[in-house]
Amino acid sequence: MDDATRDPTSKLRHIEACLTRPVEYVRTAGFEAYELPNEALPELSLADLDLSCKLAGRSLRAPLMIAPMTGGTEKGRAINRRLAVAAECHGLALGVGSQRIALEDPSLAAWFEVRDVAPSVPLFANLGAAQLALGYGPDEARRAVAMIGADALFVHLNPMQEALQGTACDFRGVASRLEQICRDLARDGIPVFAREVCFGMTEQTARRLAECGVSGIDCSGAGGTSWAKVEAHCAVTARERERALRFGEWGIATCESIQNVRRALPSMPLIASGGVRSGADIAKAIALGADLAAMARPLLLKADESENALHQFIEELIADLRTCMFATGSGTVPALRGKLRPASQPARAHRAGRAS
Numbered sequence: 176m177d178d179a180t181r182d183p184t185s186k187l188r189h190i191e192a193c194l195t196r197p198v199e200y201v202r203t204a205g206f207e208a209y210e211l212p213n214e215a216l217p218e219l220s221l222a223d224l225d226l227s228c229k230l231a232g233r234s235l236r237a238p239l240m241i242a243p244m245t246g247g248t249e250k251g252r253a254i255n256r257r258l259a260v261a262a263e264c265h266g267l268a269l270g271v272g273s274q275r276i277a278l279e280d281p282s283l284a285a286w287f288e289v290r291d292v293a294p295s296v297p298l299f300a301n302l303g304a305a306q307l308a309l310g311y312g313p314d315e316a317r318r319a320v321a322m323i324g325a326d327a328l329f330v331h332l333n334p335m336q337e338a339l340q341g342t343a344c345d346f347r348g349v350a351s352r353l354e355q356i357c358r359d360l361a362r363d364g365i366p367v368f369a370r371e372v373c374f375g376m377t378e379q380t381a382r383r384l385a386e387c388g389v390s391g392i393d394c395s396g397a398g399g400t401s402w403a404k405v406e407a408h409c410a411v412t413a414r415e416r417e418r419a420l421r422f423g424e425w426g427i428a429t430c431e432s433i434q435n436v437r438r439a440l441p442s443m444p445l446i447a448s449g450g451v452r453s454g455a456d457i458a459k460a461i462a463l464g465a466d467l468a469a470m471a472r473p474l475l476l477k478a479d480e481s482e483n484a485l486h487q488f489i490e491e492l493i494a495d496l497r498t499c500m501f502a503t504g505s506g507t508v509p510a511l512r513g514k515l516r517p518a519s520q521p522a523r524a525h526r527a528g529r530a531s
């Protein structure tokens with residue numbers, strides 16, 4: 176996700192762009208096109224709903240992951256640790272950002288360490304497909320996992336972003352390298368998940384990833400943070416910036432991406448990210464076929480604001496998800512599956528915000 180070895184400040188520039196610039200898609204993730212059906216006779220207790228789920232062999236208290244973002248700078252370290260404390264406190268899963276920089280300079284490993292403050296959460300290490308194309312394999316994958324005491328590894332697939340960064344961008348051989356990593360890490364009991372970073376996935380990609388042996392997928396789609404826009408704001412020349420902006424709305428919307436993967440792989444563990452912005456979005460993502468949802472930029476903004484702002488935001492998200500479950504008669508997370516219908520008045524729902 177970063178070209179930190181070419182430019183050590185790039186990760187910081189990504190964070191600054193995400194904190195201060197208009198980097199979100201204009202188009203939506205698609206959640207407003209659906210509504211959760213009200214159940215007038217739920218026969219449930221709001222306080223007794225079971226929001227728990229499992230990921231990478233660990234338990235979560237709610238079906239939410241703090242999506243991989245950062246770690247590659249001093250500021251990234253502080254943000255990661257704040258996110259990790261919140262993940263531990265609320266029982267959420269957590270991913271760190273691309274560890275490439277620390278694999279190339281092991282003295283920087285501390286930038287990614289969070290296990291001391293998040294001992295019980297499902298923790299994901301992170302490597303990019305671009306590094307696989309350059310020769311990273313099972314050794315580097317194992318080192319990334321060991322560096323942070325992770326339970327699993329994310330390999331992020333971001334061809335569009337790499338193309339906009341102007342790298343050599345040769346993705347030939349990535350699938351076979353991924354296959355090798357999945358096979359090797361399976362021997363150590365480490366699951367490997369593949370993820371997009373916001374451009375979504377087709378059914379065909381999902382099937383190919385399953386053939387590679389991935390244990391799960393984050394289908395991260397369009398409608399939230401646009402990595403083409405982030406790259407535009409980080410571009411050095413006007414020409415690079417304009418080119419990146421031309422792709423600012425590129426991608427498969429998250430709602431479609433979820434359904435693509437679920438159609439192709441009915442039982443693959445599936446995380447939904449990209450434009451998840453509310454408790455109702457989490458419920459809808461699960462109703463559409465995801466097992467849990469993940470969120471990146473909104474949590475970065477809150478973490479940057481204060482520890483308290485982050486905690487309150489997560490509390491509200493989970494409270495709203497709980498309310499959605501109660502009011503749809505869903506006593507457990509899997510009970511949400513399929514509880515969705517086309518919005519009767521999408522235009523009005525859209526104007527009123529994205530809460531329902």
Ligand SMILES: Cc1cc2nc3c(=O)[nH]c(=O)nc-3n(C[C@H](O)[C@H](O)[C@H](O)COP(=O)(O)O)c2cc1C
Pocket residue numbers: 176177189190193242243244245271272273301329331370371372373395398399400448449450451469470471472473475
């Ligand atoms: C500041 C920032 C840095 C990110 N870095 C990474 C990364 O290193 N690896 C990765 O897999 N995804 C990375 N992402 C992508 C997110 O995990 C997520 O897929 C994407 O931002 C869409 O989610 P959102 O709309 O909730 O922001 C990053 C996101 C942000 C905001």
